Amino acid sequence: MIARDSDTGRPNAAALYLANLTPGSRRTMREALNTVAALLGVAEVRTTDGQDVRCLHTPWGAVRYAHTIALRATLVERYAPATANKILAALRRVLQEAFRLGELPAEEYQRAVLVPTVKGHREPTGRVITPSEVRALLRACADDPSPLGRRDAAVLALIRGTGLRRAEVAALNLEAYHRETGELLVRGGKGNKDRRVWAPSGTRAALEVWLGVRGTHPGAMFIRAYKGGRFSTQRITAEAVALILTNRAQEAGIPACTPHDMRRTYISELLDAGIDLATVQQLVGHAQVTTTASYDRRGEAAKRKAVEFVEVPFFAPAE
Structure with a gap:
């Protein structure tokens, strides 16, 4: 069942977006949208089983370009580029659903989704298990x-x-x-x-x-x-x-x-x-x-092997 806005009774844009995802992606993107909702000042809302669903109570049709630019600036400060871009991707898709529902005017939608991706690279998190x-x-x-x-x-x-x-x-x-x-x-x-x-x-x-x-x-x-x-x-x-x-x-x-x-x-x-x-x-x-x-x-292994050819003379200090 698609969640509806408590005030208007219309389907919520976030619910429509999440409904089209696989269970694993749905969990990840719901967390991303909850992050956006929290940054927008939406209070925490939890279901009886403790699940955070504040994104389903967010007025996505009220989001404008000024909001998305400010959100991007905060995401750059707090998250790695890949994580920030994942959250921005979820935001763009929800704004698209808000536009389709008639909650977000076409001109405002086009401006809001123009927020640029975050550039940069960080080493992957996690590790290899031996x-x-x-x-x-x-x-x-x-x-x-x-x-x-x-x-x-x-x-x-x-x-x-x-x-x-x-x-x-x-x-x-x-x-x-x-x-x-x-x-x-x-x-x-x-x-x-x-x-x-x-x-x-x-x-x-x-x-x-x-x-x-x-x-x-x-x-x-x-x-x-x-x-x-x-x-x-x-x-x-x-x-x-x-x-x-x-x-x-x-x-x-x-x-x-x-x-x-x-x-x-x-x-x-x-x-x-x-x-x-x-x-x-x-x-x-x-x-x-x-x-x-x-x-x-493999590239890292090759670089590690390459430096073995660099000779650095070292003499132990005299006692």
Whole structure:
């Protein structure tokens, strides 16, 4: 159901925009719009389950060019260029919906969306997870004798072995997995595009152990657990995927890491192995090859190797 403005009763522009996104993108862009709403002075509004929805109570039709320019200036100060541009992109799309609803005059809309993108570059956040850390994570799952240990091992092995996004893992159904070949059909990924990936042998072994617990009935590949270790029939959430990794990292005694760090590790490893960018792009579901290229660390390795040829004489000081 589309949220409506409490005063006018009309559909809210933010709700219309978010409704057309995939669940993973919807969460990200809702947070971006909440950031804009907060900067515009909109008070926090939360649902009964604690979700911040102030963006659904924002008068987007009242936003003008002066607002967007001021917003951009604040975003430049507070965020990395990529984050600032993501927030600005969400703002432009919501203003487009406000224009379509007749809330924002055409001339004002054209001015408001003219706000320029933020220039600049920063080193990517996150990190690559080392092979020893991956082994420690999966060892922590193996040391857990409960069914949760088998489920969590399969979740982590799947992310590590396929580079799936956490929302894609949560949305995966058993019917999408071909057990004989390891082929996975990822439906409705980012951009609402389907793609095929293949699980390596270690991931397939972890999935087989998990399916021995879960069973082979149709439905969600990964299901929630009640206290005491009993499983429900409901699928896990994207947030639960992140929590699984957080908890197992603590048990394994390794630094904190995220599902996207796993994805980053998968991409980096393929590129380091010489797999061409186009193939990696298709495997991970990036819309642009430039996004995949941003994970490429081979250039850094080459620079590190190059400086080995620079000779700097050094003499230990006399005692």
